[in-house]
Amino acid sequence: MTQHACDHDHSHDTTTINVDARLKAAEALCLASGERLTAPRLRTYELILGNNGPMKAYDVIDRFHPEGAAKPPTVYRALSFLEQMGLIHRIESLNAFVACATPANVDHHHPHTAAFLLCDCCGQSEEIATLSLADIEHQAQHLGFEVKHITVEAKGRCKTCR
Amino acid sequence: MTQHACDHDHSHDTTTINVDARLKAAEALCLASGERLTAPRLRTYELILGNNGPMKAYDVIDRFHPEGAAKPPTVYRALSFLEQMGLIHRIESLNAFVACATPANVDHHHPHTAAFLLCDCCGQSEEIATLSLADIEHQAQHLGFEVKHITVEAKGRCKTCR
DNA sequence: AGTGGTTATGTTATTAAATAACACGGACGT
């Protein structure tokens, strides 16, 4: 979240996430799933939750310790874990990560397909629940977001590779 | 297009593009648009057309000259141009590029929103025309493609940044 | 408690991907 294709005011770039509540929920979720929310994972999630918009891996690395930077593998491993748990999403077109807006919890496991509106200018991201591309246009319009390009990539296995 | 999460046959990984025809069409398109299809651009497009599936920038760089590699900026600039002309698409989740299946031509300019089915195993990509996410599932099913994850990212400008 | 398997982390080094900055050259209108 640190590019500025413009010179105007970006004071709208503020998110209001209850970080502590999210961390506690994540802890409960991991416990229930038999996974461990270890120190580096917790710290990584905390940083992403606290960041205003999508966060680069190397920004996590830099801010990981109060004193110095963390080693890349430490953070990349934590990021993979958090992504698998559905706590964060990777934004492919930005090489960045953002906290899931509707993370799975103990009652409600749902590794969902998320869609994102990504502002070229302020760098903010908006996660929208959507089931159709027309929806994206609709929701974008409703939010006053001007769509310039949509990326749609489905990963999986082709017929002959299955 | 060079990962193999399996050991089985990949002989289905073959595309049949009439490279010469595409190059000629591209030349006509550029002429009509007042753009120049210069040598590095042509060479880059030729390599991507000839490649079997999405191609990495550094693979283009390596194969650019018969003798040695090209310099990265040469190729990255050409890639940007080709993408803007709608001749190739960037696959964000692979850091790779693939020739557009239905490129714009002199009669028919259409910078369209493409969707891709990307096989984890053979690396092949299938470009599908689609207007809804449900469509993706349908078309995937029809093609025998098992979808594991869908990335949807819309880039543009948010309300306050417009 | 001891032991062995599994999972996660620490650490060093390397590879891969992309861009910055600036100089040069060629096309084109006037």
Add this chain to the structure above:
DNA sequence: ACGTCCGTGTTATTTAATAACATAACCACT
């Protein structure tokens, strides 16, 4: 011919991600 775009060549650097291997923590079983 002249200036001005636009595109390229070139060097260097930045950014992003992973490989490989050693160490440590957790857990289940005896």
